[in-house]
Amino acid sequence: MQRWLFAFAAWLVAAAATAGPVTGTLAVKTRPGTTAAPAVVYAEPLDAAAPRRPGSFTLTQKGRAFQPSVLAVPVGSTVSFPNQDLVFHNVFSLSAPEPFDLGLYKKGESKSRTFTRPGLYRVFCNIHPTMTAFVAVVPTPWVAIADARGQWALDLPAGRYRITAVSDRATPASIEVAVGTSAAIAPPLALDESQFTPTAHKNKFGHDYPAAAYKKP
């Protein structure tokens, strides 16, 4: 019996180890003359709870921009926001479920935020309205950003998954996929950004930025 159990356990490990990457394509419908926003793709297991694997990530403030502009992290992760500019910056988000404000800070300083709940966070600076970032906090460790051609890949253990794509210009779209012990190709995903209208966001108090804030330095 014990030997059988051992053999079964070894098979499970082998199955997990040999499950190949799941790849797929994401098509994005855009408004004429625009390019698609970077899209986040993540996989949630359907037959078990997703393991919790938080990590440490960095979203730099440089050249009066957040770099990268899109970040995808597993829930529980900590994101640092170092200021590498000569001017002061602020970091805030009014997005549910956990809006936050890291205050004002200068070059060489960094503040961080631990995201304890999944959500799609639009991140801004209260001084510079052109600074925008999108942080997707997802309830699973399996997350990627699709490349410019819409290709994505996730290394998933065998099992069934819901795979979701989302960007800050489109509502999420999902498919389901069963992963065996070899590489798999997922059904195509599609996002519709065509209804997205760019609008000026509000400052951290919910007010318009002063006109002077939009002027180049």
Ligand SMILES: [Cu+2]
């Ligand atoms: Cu700023």
